[in-house]
Structures are given as structure tokens and as C-alpha cells.
Amino acid sequence: MNDDARTNIGTPDPGIPVSAELRDQVERTRDELGKTVEALAAKADIKAQAKEKTAAVRDQAAETAAQVSEQIRERAEHAAQAVKDKTPDPLLQRAAQAATAARANRTPLLVIGTALAVVLLLRRSRGGRR
Structure with missing residues (x-):
């Protein structure tokens, strides 16, 4: 059989x-x-099979993460609402006032917080040397 016949x-x-x-x-x-x-x-x-499987697993993981994220958000909202419902109104008003005051005076609060942290760290380090 020649090449021409094979083709x-x-x-x-x-x-x-x-x-x-x-x-x-x-x-x-x-x-x-x-x-x-x-x-x-x-x-x-x-x-190619590995790439397809990886893409499928990635898509499934993203979908699962989105579902879990949504569930966490819903539960957090529910918990926040439950706490708000059980907290007395005067306490909620005071908390809102404190939050407003803290937002208005961030710099002094940061300075005070930093100074307090430094003092505590110094006391701790000196206390360990005694």
C-alpha cells in the first residue's frame, strides 16, 4: 500500500x-x-479537566460564602434589634448622646486613650522589674 492509498x-x-x-x-x-x-x-x-473542576469549586465556594454572609448579616440584625428592644429608652438615649459626643471629640479621646495605654504599659513593665 502506498502513501497515496493510505491518505x-x-x-x-x-x-x-x-x-x-x-x-x-x-x-x-x-x-x-x-x-x-x-x-x-x-x-x-x-x-483542562482540573481547570474546569477548579472553576466549579471556586463558584460553589463563592456561592456558599455569599449565603453564609447573608445569614450572618440577618442574624446580626436580628440580635441588634433584640438588644434594642430589651434596652430601656433612657439608656438608649444616653448611649446615643455618648456616641455623638465621642464622634465630635475624636482627637481628645484618642489622646486620652493613648496616654492611658502608655501609663498601663509603663506600670506593667516597672512592676515586672521589682
């Missing part, structure tokens, strides 16, 4: 009349063979 397997000789049915059958066989080769190549492509 023309299944290709009808133009000099020989072939029925349309046989041509259709040959074309279907070629299509099926092409699909089979593509399927085998896809199964053999481990890298």
Missing part, C-alpha cells in the same frame, strides 16, 4: 460512480469518528 482511505475514487447513500454513510462515519476523537482528546486533557 485516501474512505475517499471514493472520482472515476468510480458512488451512490448518494454510500456518500452519506461515509460522511456520517467521518463525523462520528471526529466526535469520538474529540471526546477522547477531552478525556485525555487532564489540565
Whole structure:
């Protein structure tokens, strides 16, 4: 068998009349063979399969994280509302006033907090040396 005969397997000789049915059958066989080769190549492509699996896991993790985040937000809102409902009004008013005062005077509060932290650290370090 020569090289020309090998490359023309299944290709009808133009000099020989072939029925349309046989041509259709040959074309279907070629299509099926092409699909089979593509399927085998896809199964053999481990890298592509790993990428697809990674993408699927990533999407699932993102979806789960979004659901958990939503549940946490809902529970936090519910807990905050429960605390607000059980806290007496005068205490809520005082807390709001304190928060407003703290926002208005951030710098002095930061200075006082820093100074307090330094004093506590100095006392602790001196106490350990005794």
C-alpha cells in the first residue's frame, strides 16, 4: 500500500460512480469518528479537566460564602434589634448622646486613650522589674 492509498482511505475514487447513500454513510462515519476523537482528546486533557473542576469549586465556594454572609448579616440584625428592644429608652438615649459626643471629640479621646495605654504599659513593665 502506498502513501497515496493510505491518505485516501474512505475517499471514493472520482472515476468510480458512488451512490448518494454510500456518500452519506461515509460522511456520517467521518463525523462520528471526529466526535469520538474529540471526546477522547477531552478525556485525555487532564489540565483542562482540573481547570474546569477548579472553576466549579471556586463558584460553589463563592456561592456558599455569599449565603453564609447573608445569614450572618440577618442574624446580626436580628440580635441588634433584640438588644434594642430589651434596652430601656433612657439608656438608649444616653448611649446615643455618648456616641455623638465621642464622634465630635475624636482627637481628645484618642489622646486620652493613648496616654492611658502608655501609663498601663509603663506600670506593667516597672512592676515586672521589682
